[in-house]
Amino acid sequence: MPTTVPAQMRALVLADFGNLLLEDRPTPVPAPGEVLVRIVATGICGSDLHGYTGENGRRQPGQVMGHETVGVVAALGDGATGHALGDVVVLNPNLACGTCARCLEGNAHICARRRVIGVDPAISSAFADYLAAPAANLVPFAGDVAVGALVEPLAVGYHAALRGGVDADSRVLVLGGGPIGQAVAIACRRLGAASVLVSEPHPARRTLVAQLGFAVVDPGTEDVHEAAGTIDVTIDAVGVSATLATALAATSAGGTVVLVGMGAPTVELPAYAISTAERTLVGAFCYAPAHFADTAAWAAGAVAELAPLISRTVGPEQAQAAFAGLADGSDSASKILVAFAPDLLN
Ligand SMILES: NC(=O)c1ccc[n+]([C@@H]2O[C@H](COP(=O)([O-])OP(=O)(O)OC[C@H]3O[C@@H](n4cnc5c(N)ncnc54)[C@H](O)[C@@H]3O)[C@@H](O)[C@H]2O)c1
Ligand SMILES: [Zn+2]
Ligand SMILES: [Zn+2]
Structure with missing residues (x-):
């Protein structure tokens, strides 16, 4: 007491x-x-x-x-x-x-x-x-x-995954393996995503993401688009012009790109990659209160999975x-x- x-x-x-x-x-x-x-x-x-x-x-x-x-x-x-x-x-x-x-x-x-x-x-x-x-x-x-x-950043990831409509059929690409990218990847796994690939240039971050059980790619040495294969949803947890360009190029026609990263206040966008392939670009910010509460309830039972964070x-x-x-x-x-x-x- x-x-x-x-x-x-x-x-x-x-x-x-x-x-x-x-x-x-x-x-x-x-x-x-x-x-x-x-x-x-x-x-x-x-x-x-x-x-x-x-x-x-x-x-x-x-x-x-x-x-x-x-x-x-x-x-x-x-x-x-x-x-x-x-x-x-x-x-x-x-x-x-x-x-x-x-x-x-x-x-x-x-x-x-x-x-x-x-x-x-x-x-x-x-x-x-x-x-x-x-x-x-x-x-x-x-x-x-x-x-x-960890519940607060985990809730950011969960809300971003829900904004992208991630479900059991989704093949997901996550750009950025920092705490928010990690939270996004964990949320996608929780939602049953068919596959989750994380792109991260920093070696220590890649090691952690791999330790969490995710496939990783180094955007500095590999072609992310090629490594990813067919992607339904890309979640950009960096948020600069370069990652948004990668996100749009890597996502299938008709797919969704979620912008949760806030790396730059202004970005340049490849407009035709949005219009001609009818990709949807959605924002994600924090979490709806219900998504925060849901994350808290889930995280309480996922200690072994979350401790390495x-x-x-x-x-x-x-x-x-x-x-x-x-x-x-x-x-x-x-x-x-x-x-x-x-x-x-x-
Ligand atoms: N929308 C929201 O509600 C919300 C909430 C929290 C944080 N954020 C934002 O999300 C972003 C990520 O947060 P964080 O705490 O994980 O930050 P962080 O800086 O710890 O992680 C970003 C990661 O992106 C990696 N990166 C850099 N360039 C890359 C590239 N071209 N491709 C792939 N990865 C690349 C970096 O190496 C780093 O590991 C920040 O911009 C932060 O402001 C948004
Ligand atoms: Zn925070
Ligand atoms: Zn209000």
Whole structure:
């Protein structure tokens, strides 16, 4: 059972671009309808790294980042329902209005008034000992606690595969073998895809993807289109002009290309590859709330399959070094978790 909540907590503050400092901050107080979560571990996401370096302009000095997280319910705000003290929960970081047409149809992730925990500097976030979030954004997690920190990126992959209509007949090509490409490939296997091939230039990433049980191709030395054979759905988990061109060339006439990678804000597209072969190009962003909950339920029972996704776990004191190594490329780790309560990890 959780012990008394302290008034002050540790938080990893983005003091300046390239500099994370572990500071004392007031522990958030859950508002009505909110739950206070004792953070166990939070994954370092590519978007946190870009926030850390300052290159994506979506994080600001002074803020606390972190949105891929698992924790334990430590206190309940007035009227917060559906959770009990001590329950392990994972966080859907998308906060939406709940009343617009997108929210009401179950697509809160594309609500025009969406705000994101870990992105918005005004919101309590997950690289800290505690986080307060609406009860509805927390989903019970019954599996190995560390795997809970993977649910958020896994849900991105699952939603992208569903957006592509992947089913048991699908022959799928995934471009990019980073955490999102890995999540996409795992989701396609979960959906029973007939075949899944992952294209990834980085040798360490290819090794990991192969260890996860997928066929891999090196786009630097092989013709991806040729290696792939007939492809019904290509999921681009890189998102630059070159990968979209590969995706469109490799996908059969009438097939689907899903753009989930966000490697560039503007890309050039081979237009006739879309028009003349009636390929469908669809976007995928985050996950519908139902897809997040579905991923949490599935991941809880897939611990052995998912454990290799975690490269290593560090303490908050080592987070600055971990971010620096990932940002400058000297560390080839795929997913590093920052554990705020390592004693609660398993
Ligand atoms: N749409 C969403 O909701 C969403 C959510 C999370 C992340 N993203 C985006 O997805 C992308 C992937 O995220 P990630 O965390 O896996 O990033 P990552 O940088 O860790 O992985 C990208 C991988 O692509 C590989 N790559 C580079 N060029 C390639 C090429 N030509 N062909 C094949 N692979 C190539 C890299 O070696 C790397 O392993 C990023 O752009 C990220 O911003 C989107
Ligand atoms: Zn993320
Ligand atoms: Zn809305």
